[in-house]
Amino acid sequence: MPLDFFQKIESHLENKLPFVAYRKPNEKGVTAIFQDDEELHHLNDYSETGFVFAPFDSDRAAVLLKLDEILNLTHFPEEANAPSQDIEIGVDTKQKDFHLELVKKGIAQIKAGSFDKVVLSRGIQLKTDASPLILFQTLLHEYKTAFCYLWYHPKVGMWLGATPEILLTMHNRKLTTMSLAGTQNYGNDENPNWGNKELEEQQLVTNYILKALDGKVSGLERMPTETVKAGSLMHLRTKISGNAKQEKLGEVVKALHPTPAVCGMPKEKTKAFILKEENYDREFYTGFLGELNFKTERNRNNRPRNTENNVYRSISKNTTLFVNLRCMQLKEDNLQIYVGGGITKDSDPEKEWNETVAKSKTMLKVIMATE
Numbered sequence: 001m002p003l004d005f006f007q008k009i010e011s012h013l014e015n016k017l018p019f020v021a022y023r024k025p026n027e028k029g030v031t032a033i034f035q036d037d038e039e040l041h042h043l044n045d046y047s048e049t050g051f052v053f054a055p056f057d058s059d060r061a062a063v064l065l066k067l068d069e070i071l072n073l074t075h076f077p078e079e080a081n082a083p084s085q086d087i088e089i090g091v092d093t094k095q096k097d098f099h100l101e102l103v104k105k106g107i108a109q110i111k112a113g114s115f116d117k118v119v120l121s122r123g124i125q126l127k128t129d130a131s132p133l134i135l136f137q138t139l140l141h142e143y144k145t146a147f148c149y150l151w152y153h154p155k156v157g158m159w160l161g162a163t164p165e166i167l168l169t170m171h172n173r174k175l176t177t178m179s180l181a182g183t184q185n186y187g188n189d190e191n192p193n194w195g196n197k198e199l200e201e202q203q204l205v206t207n208y209i210l211k212a213l214d215g216k217v218s219g220l221e222r223m224p225t226e227t228v229k230a231g232s233l234m235h236l237r238t239k240i241s242g243n244a245k246q247e248k249l250g251e252v253v254k255a256l257h258p259t260p261a262v263c264g265m266p267k268e269k270t271k272a273f274i275l276k277e278e279n280y281d282r283e284f285y286t287g288f289l290g291e292l293n294f295k296t297e298r299n300r301n302n303r304p305r306n307t308e309n310n311v312y313r314s315i316s317k318n319t320t321l322f323v324n325l326r327c328m329q330l331k332e333d334n335l336q337i338y339v340g341g342g343i344t345k346d347s348d349p350e351k352e353w354n355e356t357v358a359k360s361k362t363m364l365k366v367i368m369a370t371e
């Protein structure tokens, strides 16, 4: 185990200084970004460079970690996955009743024509003395296709997650995003059948994204909808791409976030319903996080004729943002797992509850493996 990398994280934690460590989907390398002081920086206008951590409520400020030191671990050692046991935790009947009522209220509003789809969620609290670093390393072993992260700021808190969803990537002018929704348990079939509820739920998200980007992004293209595996779950995904000017980045993020994969349709009405009715604070769950305007410099051989012998350097700006799903917040001796699901007119409250139980296993598996 390369100690330097994790020791540095450990010492930043002991000194209560902000940092984030993460690995992008299907990549081997892990990156850690360290801020040297405990200053709380907020995002202003998307022209800044840093690691952004934004809450669900887009009216609240997003946090920006400064890139004072960046360490890269080129390869996180492979290890056999822990055997996947079926994890059961006791059902909190009060919480279950509240969630069933909440879902019923959502369905009633949809049937009354107030909105088309709403994503309703809950928090699950557990006692733990698990070490954040061990939890993070377990995430890295378990979820190779997810964006795995551990984020900490002494004035905000500590979060950890393994999300399957990209909010947006922008490399120079090329923009990609995705519509991810619809859930079923993975049962050894990579191409399962999908019910109408899930197909419609995901289609609503795709339509919303295409409409939100119209006029801001040129050459919009959508790929065929596919099934993707995320831990022991499957989702429907449609990739969407196009071109946009760098200056449009903030406008595009604001148009997308929060998408109906985590909020609903129409946005403002469903957001208000969520903030009023969920009865707990999502904070950074269903917000987004990632690299903002990271610069990479390349020396190019195919330099234009008029640059003579000067080395032709091109600087590209990269932004890679993920939706904060399948995550938890770690506190002193307890933690909170956050889970939710998309509600449509065809939702069945009991099934929606079961879906949140299934989603909670992504984090529960990691907690159990460290106990």
Ligand SMILES: C=C(O[C@H]1C=CC=C(C(=O)O)[C@@H]1O)C(=O)O
Binding pocket: 119, 121, 165, 180, 181, 182, 183, 235, 260, 261, 262, 325, 326, 338, 339, 340, 341, 342, 343, 359
């Ligand atoms: C809101 C969550 O998932 C979203 C992403 C994929 C599938 C979803 C669904 O089927 O409801 C949700 O829209 C969550 O994991 O807490």
